[in-house]
Amino acid sequence: MTTLLGDALRGMSLDTDEYVSLMTKLIGDVKHVQNNPRQGLVPSEGVMVPHLMEVLGPHTTESGGPLIVEQLVYKDGRPNVKITYPGTEPELTVGLIGSHLDVVPANPETWERDPFALTVEGDRLHGRGTTDCLGHVGMITLLFKALAEKKPALRRSVVALFIVGEEGGESGVGVDMVVQSGRIDELKNGTCFWIDSADSQPCTGTAGAMQWHLKATGRLFHSGLPHRGINSLELASEAMAIVQRRFYEDFPAHELEEKYGFATPSTMKPTQVECARGALNQIPPWTTISGDVRLSPFYDPVAVMEKVGGYLKDINDNIESVPTRGPCSKYTLEGDDVDVKRGKVEITWTDDVESVRQMEGIACDLDSPGLKALIDSTKEVKGSAKPYAITGSLPLVRQMKDAGFDVQISGYGLSSTYHADNEYALLSDMKDAFQILLRVISIADKEDYGKDV
Numbered sequence: 131m132t133t134l135l136g137d138a139l140r141g142m143s144l145d146t147d148e149y150v151s152l153m154t155k156l157i158g159d160v161k162h163v164q165n166n167p168r169q170g171l172v173p174s175e176g177v178m179v180p181h182l183m184e185v186l187g188p189h190t191t192e193s194g195g196p197l198i199v200e201q202l203v204y205k206d207g208r209p210n211v212k213i214t215y216p217g218t219e220p221e222l223t224v225g226l227i228g229s230h231l232d233v234v235p236a237n238p239e240t241w242e243r244d245p246f247a248l249t250v251e252g253d254r255l256h257g258r259g260t261t262d263c264l265g266h267v268g269m270i271t272l273l274f275k276a277l278a279e280k281k282p283a284l285r286r287s288v289v290a291l292f293i294v295g296e297e298g299g300e301s302g303v304g305v306d307m308v309v310q311s312g313r314i315d316e317l318k319n320g321t322c323f324w325i326d327s328a329d330s331q332p333c334t335g336t337a338g339a340m341q342w343h344l345k346a347t348g349r350l351f352h353s354g355l356p357h358r359g360i361n362s363l364e365l366a367s368e369a370m371a372i373v374q375r376r377f378y379e380d381f382p383a384h385e386l387e388e389k390y391g392f393a394t395p396s397t398m399k400p401t402q403v404e405c406a407r408g409a410l411n412q413i414p415p416w417t418t419i420s421g422d423v424r425l426s427p428f429y430d431p432v433a434v435m436e437k438v439g440g441y442l443k444d445i446n447d448n449i450e451s452v453p454t455r456g457p458c459s460k461y462t463l464e465g466d467d468v469d470v471k472r473g474k475v476e477i478t479w480t481d482d483v484e485s486v487r488q489m490e491g492i493a494c495d496l497d498s499p500g501l502k503a504l505i506d507s508t509k510e511v512k513g514s515a516k517p518y519a520i521t522g523s524l525p526l527v528r529q530m531k532d533a534g535f536d537v538q539i540s541g542y543g544l545s546s547t548y549h550a551d552n553e554y555a556l557l558s559d560m561k562d563a564f565q566i567l568l569r570v571i572s573i574a575d576k577e578d579y580g581k582d583v
Contacts, residue, residue: 134510135565136572138282144272144564146557148185150250152268155181157248157257160264165232165297175231175294176207178264182271182292186213189278197278204307208294212313215277217287217575224574225289225317226273226567228305228324228524228539229266230296233259240551253556260555261543266325267292269542269560273567284575286320296326296525299481299489305526306488309533318534320574321500323567324527327520327541328548330512330559330566332504335390335519336527336539338425338491340434341480343418344370344400344442349463349470350408350415356458359413360473363405365461366417368452369475373441374398377423380437384428390493390519397521398423398438415470424521427491427528432483442477449473490528491521492537499580500538500570507569508540511562540566 133140156178163173179201189195196216201209211231217223236245236258243249249256255265270290277288291314295304308314314322327333346366351359383395400421405414425431445452449461449472461473479486494501501517508515524539531537542563547553573579 134507134569134573136575138284138575139568139572142276142280142568144269144561146561149268149272149557149560150248150255152181152185152271153255153260153265154248156264156268157246157259160233160257160259161246163232164235165295166235167298167300169235171235173232173294173298174207176209178231178267179209179211182211182267185271185275189275195278196281197274202308202313205303208303210294210304210308211292213274213290215274215284215288217284219285220287221316221319222286223289223316223320224286224571225291225314225320225322226270226325227291227314227317227322228293228326229270230263230293230326231267232294232297233262233264234297234549236551242552245553253558254554255557256552256554258553261328261547261553262549263296263326263543265543265555265560266541269563270325270567273564284571285577286571286575287316288571289314289317299485299525301485301488309526309530321498321503321536321538322530323500323504323570324524324537324539325541326524327539328543328545330508330542330562331515331540332501332508332517333520333539333541334496334501334517335392335427335493336491336524337396337427337521338423338431338486339489339523340423340425340431340486341420342423342438342477343420343480344373344475344477345416345418346473346475347416347470348413348461348473349468350406351413353411353413356413357460358463360461360463360470361413361459362417362473363414364455364459365452365473365475366419369442369445370400370419372445372452373438376441377438381425381429381434384426386428386493387426387519391517392426392519392521394521396423396425396429424523425491426521427493431486431490435479435483435486438477442475446474488526488529489523491523492527492531494538495536498536498538500536500574503570503573504538504540507566507573510569511565
């Protein structure tokens with residue numbers, strides 16, 4: 131039977147018993163790597179490293195093996211882990227990067243099983259991080275162990291990078307620092323496969339993510355005298371409608387989104403609302419609506435910030451023209467005894483421009499030999515390949531592309547359980563992922579790699 135797998139990499143497969151054993155240890159410590167700074171949860175990803183080194187340690191150069199394992203630390207207790215299986219032409223590379231050592235928080239009270247322990251039920255591996263993203267970390271770790279044991283002669287060096295601080299949107303600790311310090315510059319000499327999406331298919335694009343807070347300020351007053359108050363809740367609602375309408379006029383569906391397979395265009399929508407907590411017979415003096423923008427990679431996020439700022443200026447300058455609700459609803463007041471004569475709206479962005487740039491969406495190179503290798507390998511192992519794009523977000527991938535890296539994206543967990551209660555992954559998918567990545571490495575190692583694309 132014809133296969134994309136070269137002779138050097140044949141006979142290798144994921145040791146499922148060892149994989150379950152490793153995942154049991156990783157998920158057993160997952161409580162310590164929950165990441166949500168707003169909830170006071172700062173991960174200590176270093177707790178994961180001993181489990182990885184238990185597998186990799188006997189095969190490192192220090193132990194007489196071929197693997198070069200480095201801990202790239204930019205904040206104490208939070209090491210990024212770089213693993214290199216050297217090739218005979220080390221200036222040539224293939225990268226497996228982006229799998230991260232932190233997870234989103236889990237509330238045991240809302241789970242059907244303990245999120246902080248691996249539960250195996252047939253093909254399902256339950257636990258926080260099984261899909262996103264420790265399942266990938268475990269699989270790639272065992273792939274490097276298999277390379278170290280078989281010692282295939284490869285032209286290209288195979289390089290993995292497990293990163294920290296992915297879920298919290300942090301800077302100064304993870305992949306941003308690794309790239310900034312030049313520690314993976316060699317990966318510009320090949321394709322970087324970012325392994326942190328889902329559903330075992332190539333992902334050709336992601337969206338930028340921008341969080342915002344729109345605050346309306348009015349005048350507190352008794353609800354029995356509504357004509358003497360400015361209802362911030364009404365003003366916030368009307369302002370939100372204006373902002374959304376203008377956003378969709380200025381940033382409509384882009385013609386390239388269909389080509390890449392995006393399921394949705396750029397969106398700006400509210401997801402939370404908060405107002406001054408008073409009695410039900412009081413008109414609230416302030417209301418804040420919060421939400422996010424998911425921006426396709428064909429638009430500039432900084433331009434969005436500037437445009438939305440302009441929308442708010444126009445609303446404030448023309449507050450009398452904002453639609454009201456009922457005969458007593460108004461956003462301006464008169465009278466010497468009135469302390470607030472004019473309602474106002476303002477918007478703040480959670481992140482600064484630098485952080486927004488780090489979360490900018492990517493449109494992967496559709497002509498990349500890496501994408502072709504990924505599609506062909508997926509097709510051989512899974513029976514079909516259906517590339518897609520998604521308005522989820524990944525950190526720094528756009529900046530890496532702009533800096534000269536060929537970034538392609540895939541992942542082997544399940545999108546249906548991503549960040550969800552009762553998260554799980556399929557053991558069979560991780561076995562297939564192992565085979566897909568072996569084929570990608572094999573294709574990339576050919577001397578004619580990229581010449582037919």
